[in-house]
Amino acid sequence: MTSVIFRAVAPFLTSLMVLFSIFVLLRGHNEPGGGFIGGLIAVSALAIYGIACGVETVRRAIYIHPMAISGAGLFAATIAGLISIAARVPFMTGLWIYPSVLGVEIPLSTVTLFDCGVYLVVVGAISSIALSLEERGGE
Amino acid sequence: MAASTPSPADLSAALVLEPVASADWLVILPVAWCLAIGALLVMLRRQIDWHPYIAVLGLAGLVLIDVLLLRHVLASGPVTMVMGRWLPPFGIAFTVDLTGALFALTASVVALAGAIYSLADINDSGRRYGFYPFLMLLMAGVSGAFLTGDVFNLYVWFEVLLISSFGLIVLGSEREQIDGAVKYGFLNLVATTLFLITTGYLYASFGTLNMADIARKAEGLSGTAPLMTLTALFVLAFGMKAAAFPVNFWLPASYHTPRVVVSALFAGLLTKVGIYALIRITVMLLPLEREQLSFVIAVAGALTMLVGAFGALAQSDFRRMLGYLVVSGIGSILAGVAVGGPGGIGGAIFYALHSMLVMTALYFASGVAAKLGGSFSLASLAGLYRRHAGFAALTLMLCFAVSGLPPFSGFWPKVMLVKAALDIGAWWLAAALLVTGFLTTVVTGRFFLLAYWRDRADTTDTPHSVTISPAALLPLTALTMLVLAIGLYPELLLSTIQSAAAGLGEPSAYLNSVFPGGAP
Numbered sequence: 001m002t003s004v005i006f007r008a009v010a011p012f013l014t015s016l017m018v019l020f021s022i023f024v025l026l027r028g029h030n031e032p033g034g035g036f037i038g039g040l041i042a043v044s045a046l047a048i049y050g051i052a053c054g055v056e057t058v059r060r061a062i063y064i065h066p067m068a069i070s071g072a073g074l075f076a077a078t079i080a081g082l083i084s085i086a087a088r089v090p091f092m093t094g095l096w097i098y099p100s101v102l103g104v105e106i107p108l109s110t111v112t113l114f115d116c117g118v119y120l121v122v123v124g125a126i127s128s129i130a131l132s133l134e135e136r137g138g139e
Numbered sequence: 140m141a142a143s144t145p146s147p148a149d150l151s152a153a154l155v156l157e158p159v160a161s162a163d164w165l166v167i168l169p170v171a172w173c174l175a176i177g178a179l180l181v182m183l184r185r186q187i188d189w190h191p192y193i194a195v196l197g198l199a200g201l202v203l204i205d206v207l208l209l210r211h212v213l214a215s216g217p218v219t220m221v222m223g224r225w226l227p228p229f230g231i232a233f234t235v236d237l238t239g240a241l242f243a244l245t246a247s248v249v250a251l252a253g254a255i256y257s258l259a260d261i262n263d264s265g266r267r268y269g270f271y272p273f274l275m276l277l278m279a280g281v282s283g284a285f286l287t288g289d290v291f292n293l294y295v296w297f298e299v300l301l302i303s304s305f306g307l308i309v310l311g312s313e314r315e316q317i318d319g320a321v322k323y324g325f326l327n328l329v330a331t332t333l334f335l336i337t338t339g340y341l342y343a344s345f346g347t348l349n350m351a352d353i354a355r356k357a358e359g360l361s362g363t364a365p366l367m368t369l370t371a372l373f374v375l376a377f378g379m380k381a382a383a384f385p386v387n388f389w390l391p392a393s394y395h396t397p398r399v400v401v402s403a404l405f406a407g408l409l410t411k412v413g414i415y416a417l418i419r420i421t422v423m424l425l426p427l428e429r430e431q432l433s434f435v436i437a438v439a440g441a442l443t444m445l446v447g448a449f450g451a452l453a454q455s456d457f458r459r460m461l462g463y464l465v466v467s468g469i470g471s472i473l474a475g476v477a478v479g480g481p482g483g484i485g486g487a488i489f490y491a492l493h494s495m496l497v498m499t500a501l502y503f504a505s506g507v508a509a510k511l512g513g514s515f516s517l518a519s520l521a522g523l524y525r526r527h528a529g530f531a532a533l534t535l536m537l538c539f540a541v542s543g544l545p546p547f548s549g550f551w552p553k554v555m556l557v558k559a560a561l562d563i564g565a566w567w568l569a570a571a572l573l574v575t576g577f578l579t580t581v582v583t584g585r586f587f588l589l590a591y592w593r594d595r596a597d598t599t600d601t602p603h604s605v606t607i608s609p610a611a612l613l614p615l616t617a618l619t620m621l622v623l624a625i626g627l628y629p630e631l632l633l634s635t636i637q638s639a640a641a642g643l644g645e646p647s648a649y650l651n652s653v654f655p656g657g658a659p
Binding site: 065067068070071072073074075078079081082085088089090091092093094 | 171
């Protein structure tokens with residue numbers, strides 16, 4: 001993309017969107033949002049960065065191959081289901097812990113881990129598709 | 140955050156509150172195990188040299204899990220685990236009875252054989268393309284379909300295995316493969332859409348998708364709900380998946396295009412998932428409607444058998460011929476579903492299990508034959524017997540088995556099916572079964588004569604390269620021995636299958652496992 005304005009704005013826009021996607025992911029437990037929609041927002045951020053600065057830059061910036069990201073997400077989601085084996089409750093039962101970090105209670109759960117897994121699967125799979133489409137389009 | 144505040148609601152009405160026995164985890168473990176290993180392989184996308192070994196070990200673990208699961212089900216009847224401890228009918232239940240456990244075990248054996256065979260068949264580019272992750276995710280879908288107790292969840296597992304199978308069928312991206320994949324993909328998507336629409340219709344009629352709940356309510360709703368339409372739509376959707384006549388044409392058009400091991404896995408697993416779903420839905424959930432549709436299913440089954448056998452007779456390509464034999468086997472299973480009763484359903488289940496093993500082994504044989512003879516075409520394959528007598532003996536045993544001749548595994552289900560058909564007076568169905576057996580014998584005899592016994596035209600190059608890779612020979616031999624063992628000692632399997640069929644016809648144990656306290 002030749003537009004100077006776009007190329008100057010894209011990195012800020014991308015970081016803002018990634019931040020927002022994580023906000024949407026964490027918000028999703030009780031309110032609209034969640035792993036899937038958060039992942040899609042993150043992918044659009046990467047796609048914008050790719051349009052502005054080229055696919056190679058994006059691949060270098062995310063460091064890990066998108067497919068490996070989605071594999072890690074699937075693994076995390078499966079593990080989130082299997083944790084309940086230790087608590088003697090059925091597969092995929094939500095389990096909560098409330099550790100206190102610096103006086104602030106942080107609720108952590110297998111549900112959140114599962115949602116993070118979904119987020120990573122979506123980020124990995126869709127960005128893999130989007131990046132290879134952008135690569136083809138640039139030829 | 141619901142857990143932090145004490146809730147006055149009666150949780151026992153909605154949740155499973157008693158601790159889950161460790162053995163019950165076997166219900167979900169096949170799926171979770173395959174998913175985890177598949178995900179691990181996707182993550183290790185750079186270490187493709189490790190993939191085959193991780194996959195073989197993973198599938199060996201899957202076989203072990205399925206054996207333990209079968210033992211557990213044999214000992215204590217159908218087992219249920221509800222996801223996220225939400226009680227059915229609202230929570231999704233995985234319920235395993237004998238039928239599901241038998242199918243899952245056979246599928247895992249076939250997949251393990253495929254993974255071992257792939258060591259000789261899948262090269263580096265196939266590994267880089269992701270053969271092994273696709274294989275593990277395919278097995279997650281197949282296991283999920285066999286073990287789930289929820290109709291919509293069954294649809295989801297169909298999707299999982301379908302998407303993995305798309306990945307497997309285009310492995311290599313050759314022109315012919317894309318052509319086969321388009322036919323395969325299009326027809327399967329139509330079938331899946333039909334399945335989804337029917338599932339929506341089912342939900343609209345019953346207000347539940349839990350299989351046990353549907354089985355319980357079906358009789359009461361038979362006057363008001365359009366159950367006949369539902370059953371007919373399910374039969375059509377699963378018939379398409381299983382490649383039954385008249386929607387069988389996609390299978391011979393696509394199964395000869397991918398790698399040999401992929402064809403073998405598809406022949407062993409995919410059509411059988413369709414057949415399993417057909418048996419589960421029509422026999423257990425909607426038995427009265429199956430009874431009324433039985434004539435249609437019987438005619439479709441007889442035509443499928445004959446079309447498959449005649450189609451196989453007309454082929455000159457080893458793998459195309461096998462594709463038609465898969466179709467023919469589906470016809471025999473449909474005949475069992477049509478006849479019904481413990482004999483018919485038992486015969487159908489037995490035939491399906493036999494067909495999974497035999498068809499996979501025959502596809503392996505086609506791959507080995509092509510390596511020895513340099514081609515899949517019957518015109519140029521010749522003199523294989525001289526090249527490798529042991530391999531020829533294995534193939535001959537498999538040919539006998541697929542034709543339904545004793546002492547191999549194809550014999551007993553044929554006997555059960557013919558007897559069940561004669562018992563209800565459907566002499567023409569029994570005749571179709573026997574004629575198909577005869578035609579299949581002719582098909583395999585012709586093929587064996589041409590490819591194995593006929594002397595090669597050019598006898599100059601006979602001594603060169605007669606070794607077969609052990610990775611290809613081992614699974615072929617193991618499956619053939621299994622086929623022989625089932626043929627020689629069928630009693631144990633037969634009695635298990637009979638109780639599995641009885642459990643489908645009279646699912647009170649299944650219902651009790653899902654609703655332990657009776658009706659909610």
